[in-house]
Amino acid sequence: MASLFGAAASPSTSTTIGDLKNDVAISNPPEDSISDLTFSPTADILAVSSWDKKVRIYQIASNGTSEGKHIYEHDAPVLSVDFSKDGNKLVSCGADKQAKVCDLQTLQTAQVAAHDNTVKCARFFELPGSSGPMLVTGSWDKTIKYWDLRAQNPVGTVTCxxxxxxxxxxxxLLVVGTADRYINVINLQDPLKFYKTLQSPLKWQTRVVSCFTDASGFAIGSIEGRCAIQYVEDKDSSSNFSFKCHRDPPAGNVTNVYALNDISFHPQHGTFSTAGSDGTFHFWDKDAKHRLKGYPTVGGSITATTFNSSGSIFAYAVGYDWAKGYYANNPNYPNKVMLHPIQGDECKPRPSVKKR
Structure with a gap:
């Protein structure tokens, strides 16, 4: 029998209800809600940021067991983490108004960016001809800033x-979602201006944007249990669409809706996951406009998700996301990171129906 995260693939099933029985919790998770997850592009190394002001780095073995490899701190809650393309550097940022980079080889950490308010997100990027990874940070001070890791000051600033x-x-492709439902599309070959600006097609606050694997567009998730698929270049009127997800079935005149907290794209198949406050995650095929699999509730809100580089592991964080305010939090609320082995055709696109 193959190991839990091994190569054995389950046979194709027609059911759209997925199974959680093989999901494994990582050992020694954070002590407070998890804000972000990211896998290294070059190894099964998972970085986890948390409201407990710490960044934790875990090595994930092929059988799903995890081992803590490193931990470092910020001065306030950490809200975002991202690996460089070569897997050698990890950036983190948060409510201490700064971003730090940890060198995975030396485990040395240095501050590399600063803003006038909370830094909500940080991402590495590389441009053709550049001498190394660059960094972009987005803040509640209404700016995004670009950083060369060898320089103290930003090399560019754009006001949102x-x-x-x-x-x-x-x-x-850089996509930036702000308050008041603005979505800014930037071509990083011309990084100091907006290539396109639109207002989200979703009527409520934007929670997440996530780029397609081929960079032709992006998905948007809102607090109202909806997801929008948006292409950078509008091919035709039907290519952009939105759909409902993370909602309870209507009961009388009431439908409970939940925040869509994260969207992650499968690195090989281009399919994607949605996860939300209702404690469920789902896999979707945007091209077929079809839900591939839905999963039972995991017992708490899902705050963050990510696939590993081969697409064989889907990691999701369970913890309180404050969607119901202060009164709904309690000391017994689960706080964990789960690893879901991708089995069989769970994330494979739906075969296209050929006309005879």
Missing amino acids: QDRVYTMDVRNS
Whole structure:
């Protein structure tokens, strides 16, 4: 029998309800809600940022067991983490108004960026001809800043319409979501101006933006249990669409809706996950406009998700996301990171139906 995270693939099933029985919790998780998760592009190394002001780095073995490798601190809650393309550097940022980079080889940490308010997100990117990884940070001070890791001051600053809530990078595509539902699209070959600005097609606050694997567009998630698929270049009117998710079935005149907290794209298949305050995650095929799998509730809100580089592991964080305010929090609320082995065709695109 293959190991839990081994190569054995379960046979294709017609059911759209997924199974959680093989999911494994990582050992020694953070002591407070988890804000972000990211896998190294070059190894099964998982970085976890938390409201307990710490960044933790775990080595994940092929059988799903985890071992803590390193931990470092910020002066306030940490809100975002991201690995460089070569896996050698990890950036983290948060409510202490700064970003830090940890060198994975020396385990030395240095401050590399500063803002006038909370830094909500940080992402590495590389441009053709550049001498190394660059950094972009987005803040509640309504700016995004670009950083060369060898320089003390930002190499560029762009002012946004409002506070930066979410940001993602893929190749030369940078997408920035701010308060008041603004979405800014930037071509990193021309980084100091907006290539496009739109107001989110979703009616409520943007929680997350996530770039397609081929960088042709991005997905948007809102607090109202909806997801929008948006192409950078509008091919035709039907290519952009939105759909409902993370909602309870209507009961009388009431439908409970939940925040969509994170969207992650599968690195090989281009399919994607949504996860939310309702404690469920789902896999979707945007091209077929089809839900591949839905999963039962995991017993608490899902605050962050990520796939490993091979797409064989889906990691999700369970913890309180404050969607129901102070009164709904309690000391017994679960706080953990789970590893879900991708089995069989869970994330494979739906076969296209060929006409005879």
